[in-house]
Amino acid sequence: xxxxxxxxVFAASFAIIYELAVYFxxxxxxxxxxxxxxxFLAQPAKNGPPMYWYGWLVTSLLGAIAVSLVSYxxxxxxxxxxxxxxxxxxxxxxxxxxxxRSFFLH
Amino acid sequence: xxxxxxxxxxxxxxxLLGGITxxxxxxAWPSRSKSGIANSYRATNSSVYTNANIVLYLATxxxxxxxxxxxxxGVRSFLENARLFAATxxxxxxxxxxxxxxxxxxxxxxxxxxxxxxxxxxARIAVTxxxxxxxxxxxxxxxxxxxxxxxxxx
Numbered sequence: 673x674x675x676x677x678x679x680x681v682f683a684a685s686f687a688i689i690y691e692l693a694v695y696f697x698x699x700x701x702x703x704x705x706x707x708x709x710x711x712f713l714a715q716p717a718k719n720g721p722p723m724y725w726y727g728w729l730v731t732s733l734l735g736a737i738a739v740s741l742v743s744y745x746x747x748x749x750x751x752x753x754x755x756x757x758x759x760x761x762x763x764x765x766x767x768x769x770x771x772x773r774s775f776f777l778h
Numbered sequence: 779x780x781x782x783x784x785x786x787x788x789x790x791x792x793x794l795l796g797g798i799t800x801x802x803x804x805x806a807w808p809s810r811s812k813s814g815i816a817n818s819y820r821a822t823n824s825s826v827y828t829n830a831n832i833v834l835y836l837a838t839x840x841x842x843x844x845x846x847x848x849x850x851x852g853v854r855s856f857l858e859n860a861r862l863f864a865a866t867x868x869x870x871x872x873x874x875x876x877x878x879x880x881x882x883x884x885x886x887x888x889x890x891x892x893x894x895x896x897x898x899x900x901a902r903i904a905v906t907x908x909x910x911x912x913x914x915x916x917x918x919x920x921x922x923x924x925x926x927x928x929x930x931x932x
Contacts, residue, residue: 680901754900774869
């Protein structure tokens with residue numbers, strides 16, 4: 673029941689870790705769709721484009737769970753900081769727009 | 779097979795659009811009166827949509843993940859060769875926004891299934907509007923890319 677108090681922290685940390693995972697390519701695994709092969713961690717292309725999205729998602733999920741668990745002793749006593757769960761994702765979204773701006777500036 | 783999955787992905791997205799848009803309008807612009815179609819639309823009991831929206835969001839995202847390799851190998855290469863960089867970038871943003879939305883789902887569930895505490899009401903409105911915006915963006919980008927050869931006469 674009290675774990676629910678970590679949900680805003682989970683949303684915020686998931687968004688931040690996901691952004692870092694994309695930027696630094698912290699994929700927990702790589703999928704090579706053309707040869708249907710999975711590899712541990714981020715790997716370079718092999719016969720066709722590699723896919724990191726699944727790996728980024730799992731990295732973020734595990735990271736956000738870890739941050740939520742670590743923050744639990746603090747947040748269970750404090751009032752729930754709901755704003756974290758929507759302000760941080762908005763900021764992360766804006767940073768993504770900035771990071772991907774080159775696609776739209778051609 | 780992949781065509782059926784793309785169709786199913788699109789149909790689930792349409793149902794999700796209906797649910798999340800109705801909920802977002804009702805929470806951001808509520809009405810007590812039920813006179814007329816617009817007021818009735820705004821006066822709905824929006825909490826009933828929550829669990830269905832979460833299931834639909836996850837199902838649509840998982841299906842999108844299953845059909846994603848087809849896009850990555852075939853469609854993205856075509857877009858790059860056709861120098862449609864804005865289309866490629868729109869899809870890149872879609873995948874990032876959808877992922878951020880996945881992380882917000884537990885909070886979304888909490889905000890709609892528990893009594894409102896201090897600070898929860900603006901969060902409920904904001905989280906619902908963000909998920910609604912992500913859904914609309916994802917749907918429109920997916921729809922345009924799915925039909926890009928016809929739309930751009932390629």
